Amino acid sequence: MTHPTYRSVDVDGFEVFYREAGDPAKPSLLLLHGFPTSGHMFRDLIPLLAKDFHLVAPDLPGFGRSALPSRDQFAYTFDNLAKVIGRFTEVVGLEKFAVYVFDYGAPTGLRLAMAHPERITAIVSQNGNAYTEGLSDGWNPIERYWREPTAENREALRGMLSEDAIRWQYEHGVSNPAQISPDGIALDLFYLQRPEADEIQLDLMLDYASNVALYPAFQAYFREHQPRLLAIWGDKDPFFLPPGAEAYKRDLPNAQVQFLDTGHFALETHANEIADEIRVFLKA
Incomplete structure (x- = not known):
């Protein structure tokens, strides 16, 4: 069960593509990718964790191989992305x-x-921001x-x-850019070249303001429910700064x-390092 399977599922008329590996009887980990990629970004992580966990990595609506209406x-x-993925977890039985x-x-x-x-057992945030101090000047435009x-x-x-911009996102802050596979970049660019994909991404950049507006609500959720959280962060991220990771400690x-x-x-x-930390964190 360590080798991923690749499936699509109908979520109230919306086709969601996902990768799955591991024994469903073991603790589940939902893997949510970012811009401009897809569940493909977890291709190295999934085999490293599949012996210990049940892993599910959907492509967000409009990304990867999920539907692009x-x-x-x-x-x-982002409200609609979350609604589709929330229903996805129910449809696949998470x-x-x-x-x-x-x-x-x-x-x-x-x-x-x-x-x-009540459904969330823990959160792993890898350069996943929820605090204004995590936003760099790269967000100014x-x-x-x-x-x-x-x-x-x-x-x-x-x-x-x-x-050039997509490659820069992958390579910025990496001491040896030769470690970065060109395949992920090429795949992201392929998906971005589909009809309307560029306009969809610009729509999401505009709507990202709704996420910043929700930061106080996210933080209130942390304070009230005290979920277990591991923030593991590339410290040279040009978009989400290390203070955004440290800020989690304020509420958690x-x-x-x-x-x-x-x-x-x-x-x-x-x-490998991230897999090791997740394994220890989730088994604690």
């Missing part, structure tokens, strides 16, 4: 699970946790779009979808915070 059929907001959140997966997964705190959602400000963000005094000498896509260089 047109924007006039589906509103690409009743209680830990959740690994990264980048866009963080506001998606934390919405799930707030909606059903996006924040400008939030304040003034003009066509000009939207167009200014299109460069973030280019090949027992949170574990660890830093890795790498960038945003920490699994590309430190999958």
Whole structure:
């Protein structure tokens, strides 16, 4: 059962593609990817954990091999991503699970946790932000779009979808860029070149403001429910700064915070280290 299987499932008319490995009788871990990738980002982590856990990694709506309905059929907001993934967990029978959140997966997964705190056994946040102090200056152009959602400000963000920008996200902060497989970058670019995919991503950049607006609610959830949390962070992330990881301790005094000498896509260089920490954390 350590080798992943690849399936799609109908979630109230929305097709969600997912990777699954491990024994369903063992503790479950839901893996939620970020921008601009897919469940493919967990390709190295899943085999490392599959002997000990049941792993499920869906592609978010509009990402990877999940459905990509047109924007006039589906509103690409983080509320809607979370609704689809929340129903996905019910359709595939995840009743209680830990959740690994990264980048866009963080506001998606934390919405799930707030909606059903009784289902969440633990949270692993790998560069998954929930505090304003974690936002770097790299967000300035996006924040400008939030304040003034003009066509000009939207167009200014299109460069973030280019090949150079995607490669930079993967390589920035990595001491040896030769460790970064070009295959993940190429796959992300392939999915971004589908019809309307660029506009969908710009819609989500605009809606990311809703996540920042929910930070106080996420933090209230932490204080009230005190979920077990491991924040494991590439400390050279150009988007989500180390203070965002440390901030979890403010609301979760027992949170574990660890830093890795790498960038945003920490699994590309430190999958073994992250797997070891998750194994110890979830078995504690």
